[in-house]
Each structure stands twice: as structure tokens, then as C-alpha cells.
Amino acid sequence: MLEIKNLHASVDGKEILRGIDLRIGDGEMHALMGPNGSGKSTLSAVLTGNPMYEVTEGSITFNGKDLLSMKPEDRAHEGLFLSFQYPVEIPGVSMTNFMRAALNGKRRYHGEKDLTAAEFIRLMKEKRTLLQLDNKLANRSVNEGFSGGEKKRNEIFQMAMLEPKLSILDETDSGLDVDAMKIVADGVNSLKRADTSCIIITHYQRLLEYLQPEIVHILYKGRIVCTGGMELSRRIEAEGFDWVRNAD
Amino acid sequence: MSNELIRQTVEKQYEYGFTTDVHTDIIGKGLNEDVVRLISQKKGEPEWLLDFRLKAFRHWLTMTPPTWGHLKLPEINYQDISYYADPTVKKPQRTELDPEVEKTFEKLGIPLEERLALGGVAVDAIMDSVSVKTTFKEKLQEKGILFCSFGEAVKDHPDLVREYLGTVVPYKDNFYAALNSAVFSDGSFVYIPKGVRCPMELSSYFRINARNIGQFERTLIIADDDSYVSYLEGCTAPMRDENQLHAAIVEIIVKENAEVKYSTVQNWYPGDAEGRGGVFNLVTKRGDLRGNGSRLSWTQVETGSAITWKYPSCVLRGDNSVAEFYSVALTNNYQQADTGTKMIHIGRNTRSTIISKGISAGYSQNSYRGLVRATASADGARNYSSCDSLLLGSNCGAHTFPSIDVKNPTAVFEHEATTSKISEEQLFYCNQRGIPTEQAVGLIVNGYAKDVLNKLPMEFAVEAQKLLSVSLEGAVG
Incomplete structure (x- = not known):
């Protein structure tokens, strides 16, 4: 699915990622943890092609294709999805228009016809029900006036609509109450298939208990310093990151 | 902005920039009393109308162009313009319309054959100085509705024209209004009788075709007591390197409990990416809400013209009258727009709403200018x-020049203003969902303008949305 080799990236001339190596296979779920400023969000930004970040060295292959040479929208069409840590508000643009532009864009990229209005509305309804979003969603402006929890559920709703191959959940659990977290986790689990993969960036154990990732990485100062199973995340929950810092 | 985007922009320019090769009778360049007389004579006008023109012309000679607009308007040589061009003069025998003219309007998406017409829209098509065809005239007449070219109205309904012409926009009103009053050629005339609800949308489509001509159309709409009409106006012009002058007047009279909706999608040729050519759109539009309980709304989507100087206004004379102004003005490249409205509250308990959305890109300058006034009599305005x-x-400018003038202590006027930018975060969010930047800008701009676009009739709203996106191609990269 994804292979990152010796990835270095900087923002405003400051190097944040300092040699990341990471392989994610089909159907795998990986958790990415690490103290603030370790480069977790930078990695998700670089993967999705955010122009604020500059890749200075290394390569990323996504399903056999050179990801770094692709435009952000083509990366999305190829099946890469980011659930934003801070979803952006777009006043006046309805979720319907927004999702239709996104979904039909992807369909055209793959040589498929646009969905008809009826097909699209049916799909929206099916997916929003999964995330327990009400029928007002269709006409609401993208993220405008959404509560923190609604914004995060709306991210996973979009993920459900676009059916990505690789999803990155960047602190999707932060700011969620217990009930909302369960909705989000159930949503993510129900979208899981043998050929889809997931990177979960989080500080907390709770979401990981719901999602049960096979592999946990710890990122520190722009490098993956430790890889293991859920025992790593449990240790962080119990002890914090001091032992990672001390080992450095 | 990437080179690819620049290329796309240059290639996908103005869609309506073609010219029509049709025999056109154009009078010589220049302006004097003889030219005014010649226009009047060509149109076979009565004496009183020639008098009106001559008075206006003599007054115009004493005036100077207004300079208060936030515009760099080059000096216009009024002797270097032709004031009358008639593309219908040499039509083939026994056909109603020159096929070339008919094809032109077809290409513009305005079929002049009634059986092909857009559902529920009657059209008055005006090319250069002449109305070439008005559709559904007979059908409307069954209800007593008069919809014809201004020239025909002068011949067939002289009393109505004489009673109302110049009563909303007097010829002394301003420099361009005086010029128009002297040399106006054609335009549309609408009369909705008492108690009649016009069953279709009425529309005028203005097309400038000939070179070096000025278009000076004049539209007069009268809505008698308890009547209703929705009126649409569209405009395009060929791409030419030299500027073209368009100085129009629209007068609307709204009587007791009558309602008029006037919608414009203005897409005159805006000039090229370097600012060469384009139409100077210097227009006076005003509605007089004479009757108690009368209503008038102006909705405009302005994307074209090199220079726009235009303030569709309302005089709220009747008690309880209601006026609205909804505007989207988009400027790109080197376009300049100074546009807004005046709301003059005279009657009691009159209400007005102004929603203005300016969008500036490239090196353009976009100004909102507005006046809201309550006279001493306007209790509860x-x-x-x-x-x-x-x-x-970051190379464009947005400016707001609101003025408020309140002479009545019971009047309540509220004003809000915001300035915003499309953020990198918004664009990247769209990109990440698979929406390319160009399309994202179109979506965001349409979202921003939604409150105004929603006020347009359906067919127009769809056109306007496309127009906003196309006009911005390449504006952000």
C-alpha cells in the first residue's frame, strides 16, 4: 500500500521530518504516537501534498506510484484521505455541493460516469446515517457552525463517501466525548476492508482500544524511534513519553 | 500561479467574443444637434420626443463627467463614436429577420423563435441600436401587457411613453443620463396593467456588434396598481482592442401594491488579461416606488465590462414600500467596478435591504458605493x-464607500461590512478531497455569493454560477 523511505521534510526552512521509514501493507491499521512537535501532523501533511511543506529528501510509493510527483487532488483520487485535525470551514458551500464535486471528480479520474442526483442523495443518506448525522447535513455549509464533535464525525462521513484506500486520522479523537468517539470508531471499523489501510495519529489509548491497530509506532524528533504492538500505546498511556525522551 | 493555469486562462477566455458579419447601417462618427435630429428622424419620432432629445443634448453640453468614482476612466472622445448602427436595414425580402442576426442570438443561447424559447421567458433582442425581435408579444397582449421595443412604444403607445419618460431619471440627472437622453436608440418598454400578474419572465438581451459604436439603450417599465413582473437583462459584446461605450438608462415606475423584480447578468466584454479593450458600462438605473405598499428588487451579477459605473437605486415614495438591492460584482485582471445603490426613504414605514458581495482578483479594483437616506417625512424607515x-x-483592491443621511429621528439604519480572503487552508482542504484549486475557487466564490444568486430566477442562477467560475479561471493558483 504505502512505502516511505528516508523521508525528510521541512517547513519555513526548519527540518521537521528527519528520515522516516515506514511500510504499510494492505488491510493494516497502524497507530502513530509521539509527543507534541514530533512530526506526526507534518507526516500527514507531506503524504497528502500540503504545499506549505517541502520534501527535501526521500521517496514515497503509494500502490506502486510515486506519490510525491502527484498533485494533492490526484493523491486523493488515488485513494488517500486525511481526516483533518482542524477541519476547515467553507461558508456558503453546502456539504452536498462539496461532496458531489469531490466524488464526481474522483469518478471522472477513474473514467467513471458522474452519479445521478438520485444516486448521490441515496449515498449521502446511507453514509450520514452511519455517522449519526441528521438530514440537515446536506444543506449545511462545510463545517460552518458545526460543534467540535460534529466536525470530526463529518470528517469520517466524508471518508465513508469517498471510500479511500489509505486513511489518515489526525487526532480525530481529540475533543470527542465518549459517545461521539464510539460513533467515530464504529464508523471507521465498518469501513475497514481487506484492501484498505489506516494510519491513526492519537495521544490516547481509548480510540486505539476501539480500533485495535496491529502496529504502533512512536515518532520522536522526526524519526520513528520505536515500533511494536498495543503494548507500546499502553505504556505511553501509563508512563507518558519520558522513557522515549530518556532513551534518545 | 502555475504556467499551466495561466495558459488555461488565456485559452478559455470570453465565450461571447465573436462578431457577426451583417450589413449594418452606421451613421458617421461625431455628435452635434444634427446627429440628434438624424437619430430621431431615422426612428420616425414625434416632435415632442425630438424636443426632449435636444433639451437633453443642450444640457449635456454644459456638463462634465463625474469624477468621484474610484475609477481610472480614460477621457472619452465623444466625437470619435458613432451614435447609431442598424443591423436590420438590409434584411432579405419576406423574412422577418436577417438569418445572420438570428444565428447570432442562437449562438448566445437566446433563440428568437418562440417554439425554441426558454420555458416561460419572453425576449426583446437588441443588437447595436435596434431591437431586432420581441417574442411572445401577442400572447402577452392578450392580458393587456405591453412588451415591445422602445421605438415601437413611441409609435404605438405614445401617451404612456410621454407620461413617464424622464420622470424617474430626468435628463439633467447626470452627465451620462443627459447623453443617453439625447442619443438613446432602442431598449425595451413594459407596461403591466392594473391587477395583472405577468405570466412569464420578460427579458432584454443587449448585444453590441458593430465597431466604434456607442450603445445607448433606454428601458421603461411601468407596473400599474397590484401588478407583478419579473424582468431579466443580459448583455454581451465581441472582443475588440478598442473600448466600447455603453451608457444606458433604466426607469421603473411601481404603483400601489405592485411588485417588480429586475435581474441583471452583466457580461460585457471585460477586456483582455492586459487590460486592453472592453466595454465602458456607465449606467443609470432607478426605480420610483410611487405607490403605497409597492415593492422593487434589483438583483445584479456583474462580471463583465472594463469599467462599471452603475448604481441601481430606489426612491421609496409610497408608504410601506419595500426595496431590495442584491449585488455580486466580480472583477478580474484590470477591470474596475464602482457600483452600489441609493435607497431614498421618503414614505412612512419604508424598508430597504442592501446585500453587496464584491469579489476582486488579478489587478482589479472593486468598489461598493452606497447612499441610504431618510428624508424628514420618512417616519419608521x-x-x-x-x-x-x-x-x-494581493494585487487587487476592494473598497467600500457607504454614506448614511438621516433626517428623521425614527429611522433605523444598520450597516455591516466584512473583508475576507480565500485561505490556503480552505483550498488545501478542497484539494485533499480531490477538488482542484480552480474548481475550489469557483465553489468558494459561489458559496460566498449564494445569498444573492438565490434571488435570481432559476435559469439565470445557473448561468450566473457558471459565469462566476469561468470569470475567475486562473485568478488563484
Whole structure:
């Protein structure tokens, strides 16, 4: 699915990622943890092609294709999805228009016809029900006036609509109450298939208990310093990151 | 902005920039009393109308162009323009319309054959100085509705024209209004009788075709007591390197409990990416809400013209009258727009609303200018104004010049204004969902303008949305 080799990236001339190596296979779920400023969000930004970040060295292959040479929208069409840590508000643009532009864009990229209005509305309804979003969603402006929890559920709703191959959940659990977290986790689990993969960036154990990732990485100062199973995340929950810092 | 985007922009320019090769009778360049007489004579006008023109012309000679607009308007040589061009003069025998003219309007998406017409829209098609065809005239006449070219109205309904012409926009009103009053050629005339609800949308489509001509159309709409009409106006012009002058007047009279909706999608040729050519759109539009309980709304989507100087206004004379102004003005490249409205509250308990959305890109300058006034008699007058500006890029300008003048202590006027930019975060969010930047800008701008676009009739709203996106191609990269 994804292979990152010796990835270095900087923002405003400051190097944040300092040699990341990471392989994610089909159907795998990986958790990415690490103290603030370790480069977790930078990695998700670089993967999705955010122009604020500059890749200075290394390569990323996504399903056999050179990801770094692709435009952000083509990366999305190829099946890469980011659930934003801070979803952006777009006043006046309805979720319907927004999702239709996104979904039909992807369909055209793959040589498929646009969905008809009826097909699209049916799909929206099916997916929003999964995330327990009400029928007002269709006409609401993208993220405008959404509560923190609604914004995060709306991210996973979009993920459900676009059916990505690789999803990155960047602190999707932060700011969620217990009930909302369960909705989000159930949503993510129900979208899981043998050929889809997931990177979960989080500080907390709770979401990981719901999602049960096979592999946990710890990122520190722009490098993956430790890889293991859920025992790593449990240790962080119990002890914090001091032992990672001390080992450095 | 990437080279690819620049290339796309240059290639996908103005869609309506073609010219029509049709025999056109154009009078010589220049302006004097003889030219005014010649126009009047060509149109076979009665003496009183020639008098009106001559008075206006003599007054115009004493005036100077207004300079208060936030515009760099080059000096116009009024002797270097032709004031009358007639493309219908040499039509083939026994056909109603020159096929070339008919094809032109077909290409513009305005079929002049009634059986092909857009559902529920009657059209008055005006090319250069002459109305070439008005559709559904007979059908409307069954209800007593008069919809014809201004020239025909002068011949067939002289009393109505004489009673109302110049009563909303007097020829002394301003420099361009005086010029128009002297040399106006054709335009549309609408009369809706008492108690009649016009069953179709009425529309005028203005097309400038000939070179070096000025278009001076004049539209007069009268809505008698308890009547209703929705009126649409569209305009395009060929791409030419030299500027073209368009100085129009629209007068609307709204009587007791009558309602008029006037919608414009203005897409005159805006000039090229370097600012060469384009139409100077210098227009006076005003509605007089004479009757108690009368209503008038102006909705405009302005994307074209090199220079726009235009303030569709309302005089709220009747008690309880209601006026609205909804505007989206988009400027790109080197376009300049100074546009807004005047709301003059005279009657009691009159209400007005102003929603203005300016969008500036490229090196353009976009100004909102508005006046809200309550005279001493305007007890309980209310106004709400909201003026938003959206900037795309850092080389363009957005300006707001609101003025409020209140002579009545019971009047309540509110004004809100915002300026915003499309953020990198918004664009990247769209990109990440698979929406390319160009399309994202179109979506965001349409979202920003939604409150105004929603006021347009359906067919127009769809056109306007496309127009906003196309006009911005390449504006952000």
C-alpha cells in the first residue's frame, strides 16, 4: 500500500521530518504516537501534498506510484484521505455541493460516469446515517457552525463517501466525548476492508482500544524511534513519553 | 500561479467574443444637434420626443463627467463614436429577420423563435441600436401587457411613453443620463396593467456588434396598481482592442401594491488579461416606488465590462414600500467596478435591504458605493446594509464607500461590512478531497455569493454560477 523511505521534510526552512521509514501493507491499521512537535501532523501533511511543506529528501510509493510527483487532488483520487485535525470551514458551500464535486471528480479520474442526483442523495443518506448525522447535513455549509464533535464525525462521513484506500486520522479523537468517539470508531471499523489501510495519529489509548491497530509506532524528533504492538500505546498511556525522551 | 493555469486562462477566455458579419447601417462618427435630429428622424419620432432629445443634448453640453468614482476612466472622445448602427436595414425580402442576426442570438443561447424559447421567458433582442425581435408579444397582449421595443412604444403607445419618460431619471440627472437622453436608440418598454400578474419572465438581451459604436439603450417599465413582473437583462459584446461605450438608462415606475423584480447578468466584454479593450458600462438605473405598499428588487451579477459605473437605486415614495438591492460584482485582471445603490426613504414605514458581495482578483479594483437616506417625512424607515468583499490575491483592491443621511429621528439604519480572503487552508482542504484549486475557487466564490444568486430566477442562477467560475479561471493558483 504505502512505502516511505528516508523521508525528510521541512517547513519555513526548519527540518521537521528527519528520515522516516515506514511500510504499510494492505488491510493494516497502524497507530502513530509521539509527543507534541514530533512530526506526526507534518507526516500527514507531506503524504497528502500540503504545499506549505517541502520534501527535501526521500521517496514515497503509494500502490506502486510515486506519490510525491502527484498533485494533492490526484493523491486523493488515488485513494488517500486525511481526516483533518482542524477541519476547515467553507461558508456558503453546502456539504452536498462539496461532496458531489469531490466524488464526481474522483469518478471522472477513474473514467467513471458522474452519479445521478438520485444516486448521490441515496449515498449521502446511507453514509450520514452511519455517522449519526441528521438530514440537515446536506444543506449545511462545510463545517460552518458545526460543534467540535460534529466536525470530526463529518470528517469520517466524508471518508465513508469517498471510500479511500489509505486513511489518515489526525487526532480525530481529540475533543470527542465518549459517545461521539464510539460513533467515530464504529464508523471507521465498518469501513475497514481487506484492501484498505489506516494510519491513526492519537495521544490516547481509548480510540486505539476501539480500533485495535496491529502496529504502533512512536515518532520522536522526526524519526520513528520505536515500533511494536498495543503494548507500546499502553505504556505511553501509563508512563507518558519520558522513557522515549530518556532513551534518545 | 502555475504556467499551466495561466495558459488555461488565456485559452478559455470570453465565450461571447465573436462578431457577426451583417450589413449594418452606421451613421458617421461625431455628435452635434444634427446627429440628434438624424437619430430621431431615422426612428420616425414625434416632435415632442425630438424636443426632449435636444433639451437633453443642450444640457449635456454644459456638463462634465463625474469624477468621484474610484475609477481610472480614460477621457472619452465623444466625437470619435458613432451614435447609431442598424443591423436590420438590409434584411432579405419576406423574412422577418436577417438569418445572420438570428444565428447570432442562437449562438448566445437566446433563440428568437418562440417554439425554441426558454420555458416561460419572453425576449426583446437588441443588437447595436435596434431591437431586432420581441417574442411572445401577442400572447402577452392578450392580458393587456405591453412588451415591445422602445421605438415601437413611441409609435404605438405614445401617451404612456410621454407620461413617464424622464420622470424617474430626468435628463439633467447626470452627465451620462443627459447623453443617453439625447442619443438613446432602442431598449425595451413594459407596461403591466392594473391587477395583472405577468405570466412569464420578460427579458432584454443587449448585444453590441458593430465597431466604434456607442450603445445607448433606454428601458421603461411601468407596473400599474397590484401588478407583478419579473424582468431579466443580459448583455454581451465581441472582443475588440478598442473600448466600447455603453451608457444606458433604466426607469421603473411601481404603483400601489405592485411588485417588480429586475435581474441583471452583466457580461460585457471585460477586456483582455492586459487590460486592453472592453466595454465602458456607465449606467443609470432607478426605480420610483410611487405607490403605497409597492415593492422593487434589483438583483445584479456583474462580471463583465472594463469599467462599471452603475448604481441601481430606489426612491421609496409610497408608504410601506419595500426595496431590495442584491449585488455580486466580480472583477478580474484590470477591470474596475464602482457600483452600489441609493435607497431614498421618503414614505412612512419604508424598508430597504442592501446585500453587496464584491469579489476582486488579478489587478482589479472593486468598489461598493452606497447612499441610504431618510428624508424628514420618512417616519419608521428601516434599512439593513451588508457589504462584503472577497479578495483573491494581493494585487487587487476592494473598497467600500457607504454614506448614511438621516433626517428623521425614527429611522433605523444598520450597516455591516466584512473583508475576507480565500485561505490556503480552505483550498488545501478542497484539494485533499480531490477538488482542484480552480474548481475550489469557483465553489468558494459561489458559496460566498449564494445569498444573492438565490434571488435570481432559476435559469439565470445557473448561468450566473457558471459565469462566476469561468470569470475567475486562473485568478488563484
